[in-house]
Amino acid sequence: MAEDITTLITGLGFPSVEAFIALLIIAIAVIALIAVISTIRPVLSMYPYTYPNARVRARKGRLFTDKQYTEILESQSLEEVKNYLRGIPDYTKYIDEFPLEKALDTQLAETYDLVARIAPDNSKDAFNFLLKKWDIRNIKSIIIAKEAGLDADETMNLLVPFGELSDKLNTLVDAENVTEVLNGLEGTDYAPILEDALPVYQETGILLPLEASLDKYLLENLLRTAATPEDDNTAYLHEYIGNIVDISNIKIILRAKADGLNFEDIEPYMISNGYQVREWKLKDLMESEDVAGVVNGLEGTDYAPMLSESLNDYQETGSIATFETALDHHVNETANRISLKNQFGIGPMIGYLNKKEKEIKNLKTIVRGKKEQDLSTSVIKEMLV
Template sequence: MADEIAALISSIGLPTEAVIVLCIMAVIIVGAIVVIITSRPILDIYPYLNPSARVRARKGRLFDEKQIGELVDSNDIVEVENYLKGSPDYADALEDYPLDKALDVKGAETYDFVARLAPKEVKDSFVVMAKKTDINNIKSLIIAKDMGLGVDETRDLLIPYGSLYETINSLADSDNITDIVAGLDTTEYASALEDALPKYEDTGMILPFEAALDNYYLDRLLGSSDVPADENRQIIYSYVGTKVDVANLKLIIRAKEDGLNYEAISPYILEKGYQLRDWKLKDLMESNDVAGVISGLEGTKYAEVLVDALSQYNDDGSVAIFERTLDIYLAEHAKTLANKKPLGVGPIIGYLSQKETEIKNLKIIARAKREMGFPTSKIMEMLI
């Protein structure tokens, strides 16, 4: 065998040393390819190791069913506040703010935390989610000015988070809403607010501002992950896309409950969704009533869960059952996605969704406990 190899080398006409060098190079190249192939999964996982560890640590501080049950069973709002002051996750905020604002502060802090730790390839979507704080602060500023609140009362409504907090806070002493819009003319929200200003001036209603900001947010959110190049981005796209669909559905259902037609609804809908595309949204907005919206969802993943809620709506006439059902669906969808990619973006989505749900539930409990004799069973029905 050795003689045959030697004869082959001789027939090529290359010096033995050159052949040895070529062989070594071939071995190195093959080895490098093997290393790249075998290390690729590790390289994909590596950016998520630290973020996953950090969100899992915070996840351990989330309230479990037993703790939520204890809050539901509390006698009044004072007991709720005292209970939360014993939680390391809420104690600091409750030292500085009333309960409702403390919950909003913790929500804003959570978005900020996740946006900062998310790996580069999925960071855009979480950064957009964190913009919700600025948007809510702008809304609060406009609402306060519309209600004629003073500077201190207005600033009490603002959440001390977000990239524009200082700017928004400085506008609390503006003379009118037009001045607020002018004061935000260098921000990314300028175009949305300027487009809504004529409608406000015509109607005297601030709804166009709220709708313009919501549409801007949802559009940016959907666009932040619309090129799902790998599994992590596919999961993000599914999560944010479902959030957009849920927001659109809530608005359409509530509008149909109020008897609004397509022309009245369409300015407030983001007419590009995830599963609900523009033509489907148009069909839903043209439905005659709430039942028509639900039947129009046939063939989508939202149909089955909302059909089950339709009978309760027919009994009590409240669209709140649909909103709660959609919130539960979104939370369950996030849980599924979290389990799908436990060594990637999954834990981040799972924690964020669970924290959102926890804060919503705490707000429900707080509102209920402010009403004397509010039934515990009714609170449980309202929780997500």
Template sequence: MADEIAALFASAGITNEIFLVFVVIAIVVVGAIVVIITSRPILDIYPYLNPSARVRARKGRLFDEKQISEIVETNDIHEFENYLKGIPDYADVLENYPVDKALDIQCADTYDFAARIVPKEIKSCFVVLSKKTDIDNIKSLLTAKEAGLTNEETEELLIPRGSSYEILESLVDADDVAGIVTGLDSTEFGAVLEDALPKYEETGMILALESALDKYYLESLLRSSDVPADENRQILFSYVGTQVDIANLKLIIRAKEDNLSYDDIAPYMLEDGYQLREWKLKDLMEAQDVSNVISGLEGTKYAEALTEAMTRYNETGAVSVFENALDTFLVETIKSLSTKKPLGIGPIIGYVSQKETEIKNLKIIARAKREAGFPNSKIMEMLI
């Protein structure tokens, strides 16, 4: 066989030396292909190794169920604060700020931490997440100005974090809401607020400005994750998309409770959702009431959670039961997503979600502890 191959090459004018060169090249090419195929999984994992390790270290410091129960059992807000001061993650910030602001700072620092450590391929999404701090600060500034609070009272509401904090701090003494909007002209939020300003001036309600900010944030979040090219980014897209759907659902349910029409709601909706596409959102916005919104979700992954909440809504008449159900659904969804890529994005989104939930629960407990005699059993029911 070897003689026949050699004769074939010789008849084609190919010498033994050239033949050997072809053989070597073939071996190199095949070897390169094998190396690429075998190393691809390692290359996919490598960018996440350091971020995952740092996140796992922080996850170990999150409160467990026993600690949450101990916090719920504290007698009042002072005992609650003293408990947190014994926890290193909260101790330093509580030395300088009241508890509510300290919790907001912890949340802002969590977003900033994630945005700094994640791999480049998913960084833009976490940078957008960190903008929640700026948006919360803008909302606080607008609300304070509308309510006529003093400069000192207004500044106290601001979270000393975020990329626009210095600009917002300088606007504490603005004359009115329009002055704040003008002062934010140089920021990425300027155009959004300017477009919504006429609606505010027409209605006298800052809801138009707040809703415009929320819509801008969700649009930015979707754009930052809309190319699910690999499994990590597919998980990221599900993580972001579910949040967008839930924000839309909360808005629709609130609007229907207030008897608002499709035309009232539509300007504030993010039409391109995740599972809830434009046609479905249109149907929900045109629903007659809250009950019809919930029944209209049949066939979606949100149906079961909200159908169960419908019974409590009928008993209490409070739409907050739907919001709580959606918050719980989001936590469970992210928990499931976080297990799908344990050597990738999973631990990162898991940690961010768990930290958000921890802070939300601490805020719930703090509010309850300010009310004398508030039942601990009721607090436990309110936790996410």
């Protein structure tokens, strides 16, 4: 047999068996290298997400179940709600430290903070930027409190101790009025944004332009951080944030059209560029005659079918809540779809944050419902998302 192989090798033009073996070894080495590179590359792209995804999936497993919602809904008083939440490890830490709603918001802020800390490098910027949400929320709470004349303790109860401004909160709360609050923000990213909206506030006394400018800053920049998708993960993140931005714009336009406002009234509150609803489309929508015109103008986007379905309800009730519910449902569906499609990437983090937001929203609905003595359990249950 050995002679046959030698004959075959020399017949193939190799000077010796050793030369053939050397070539064979080189061929095996090349094949091995190709196999290693082609299999390792996709695996390594999953690698940075394994740790954070295990952590968020553990937390996802601790989210409220239907049974837990039923149990907490059966609480007879706010104190019972508090006792129930005291038994849930994620909430225990804050329940005795803060008033109930502040405790829930603080837990949500802590969740965002955790996700930003454990997120892999290629999606860290967006999650870090998302933390500004808490600064913006706090600034809005402070200026509303100043306008409403709340004292320092009452104002502090509205604030969440997270975000870049957490060290400055005491100083801001001590400010005498809205203008002083804005002066206290000097040197932060928020000062120039609020300065532009300040003249309108000083002229009209309406806080909305200040609040809208902060929301606009957050969403515009958030979309920008994910605007150049480097891979599937950042593309999914862009899709999710893009949907939130589009829906924020659509909600503002629908509300404005229901109130009969025109282009000039709406334009300052728009986030200039969306995901599916780009700048030119936004202009068309703002110029629409009425709510039906806005819904028709969205033809060709993912939002059109659900809004068309809700149009009849709107025409019967005159309430745009039906559109808002459908749009919120779309964001939840998008997060859920991404979390299932991209299980080894950013999907579980997006899915979890969305579900956590829903949980906090529901718990706050329950807390507020229990505060209103005349609201029955079944009515509160219907209000849950």
